[in-house]
Amino acid sequence: MQQEWFESWFDSPYYKLLYRHRDETEAAAFIKYLLEEIHLEKGAKILDMPCGNGRHSVVMADLGYDVSGIDLSERNICEALLNDQPNLHFFEHDMREQLYTNQFDVVMNLFTSFGYFDSEEENKKAMQSIAVSLKPDGILVIDFFNDNSLRKNLKSADKIKVDEVEFFIERKIENNFVKKSIHIKDCEKEFDFEECVQLLELRDFENYYTPFGLITEKIYGDYQLNPFTENSERLIIIARKKK
Structure with a gap:
C-alpha cells in the first residue's frame, strides 16, 4: 500500500533539515500567550495532536501542564520520547482514529496540522477524534494559515x-x-x-466541529494574538465544547 505524502515526508530526515530555521522562540511565546489567554490552570490536561517531535509539548509541560502528544510518525515519536518528564507522554497514533474520550481540558492542533487528507470523511473523522477527546467545556485550539492571505x-x-x-x-x-x-x-x-494541504476557512472548520458540539469563541490573526482580518497571516481559532 502506497504511503500518504505526510507519512513519508514527515518521517524523512530532510523534513527536519528544511524546517530547522523555524523560530522556536516565537512558537514558545505564542504557546505561553495562548495558555494565558484561555486562563488554563496549572496541572490541566492538554493533548497536542499531532505533536511532531514534541518540541511544543515540551514547552507546555515546562509551563506546568500535563501534556500528551500523539503523532503518526515513528521517527517523531522516538525523538519526542527523549524528553523524559513525568508530566509528558507521547504515543504513535493516527489522529483519524479515536484514542481518548472526555479526557482533556484542551486539545491543540498547531502550526497547520489539519487538511492533510484526501476526503471530507477523513477530515470529519479527525475532528470527531479531537472533539471526543475533550472534556465537556473543554477548549480546542486550531492554528492554520489564513486562506485569503x-x-x-x-x-x-x-x-x-x-x-x-x-x-x-x-x-x-x-x-x-x-x-x-x-x-x-x-x-x-x-x-x-x-x-498537500487543503485550503480551509473559518466556516469550513466550523462545519467540521459544530456537529460534535463545539462552538467558536474567539479568532486571532497572528502569534501575538492580534485580531483576525482578511489579510492576517494566520487563522487561530478558539472553540469550546458544550457542557
Missing part, C-alpha cells in the same frame, strides 16, 4: 541550500489544495517529496 502571497518557487543539501521547491494551488513539490539533491542522491 496565502492565495495572495503564494511564492511559486524557491531554491534553498541547507548545509550541502539543495531543496528545489515549487508551489501551486490545485483543486482547493496548496501543493508543494520538493526535489532534493544530497551529493549524488536525489529524492522527491510533496506537501
Whole structure:
C-alpha cells in the first residue's frame, strides 16, 4: 500500500533539515500567550495532536501542564520520547482514529496540522477524534494559515541550500489544495517529496466541529494574538465544547 505524502515526508530526515530555521522562540511565546489567554490552570490536561517531535509539548509541560502528544510518525515519536518528564507522554497514533474520550481540558492542533487528507470523511473523522477527546467545556485550539492571505502571497518557487543539501521547491494551488513539490539533491542522491494541504476557512472548520458540539469563541490573526482580518497571516481559532 502506497504511503500518504505526510507519512513519508514527515518521517524523512530532510523534513527536519528544511524546517530547522523555524523560530522556536516565537512558537514558545505564542504557546505561553495562548495558555494565558484561555486562563488554563496549572496541572490541566492538554493533548497536542499531532505533536511532531514534541518540541511544543515540551514547552507546555515546562509551563506546568500535563501534556500528551500523539503523532503518526515513528521517527517523531522516538525523538519526542527523549524528553523524559513525568508530566509528558507521547504515543504513535493516527489522529483519524479515536484514542481518548472526555479526557482533556484542551486539545491543540498547531502550526497547520489539519487538511492533510484526501476526503471530507477523513477530515470529519479527525475532528470527531479531537472533539471526543475533550472534556465537556473543554477548549480546542486550531492554528492554520489564513486562506485569503496565502492565495495572495503564494511564492511559486524557491531554491534553498541547507548545509550541502539543495531543496528545489515549487508551489501551486490545485483543486482547493496548496501543493508543494520538493526535489532534493544530497551529493549524488536525489529524492522527491510533496506537501498537500487543503485550503480551509473559518466556516469550513466550523462545519467540521459544530456537529460534535463545539462552538467558536474567539479568532486571532497572528502569534501575538492580534485580531483576525482578511489579510492576517494566520487563522487561530478558539472553540469550546458544550457542557
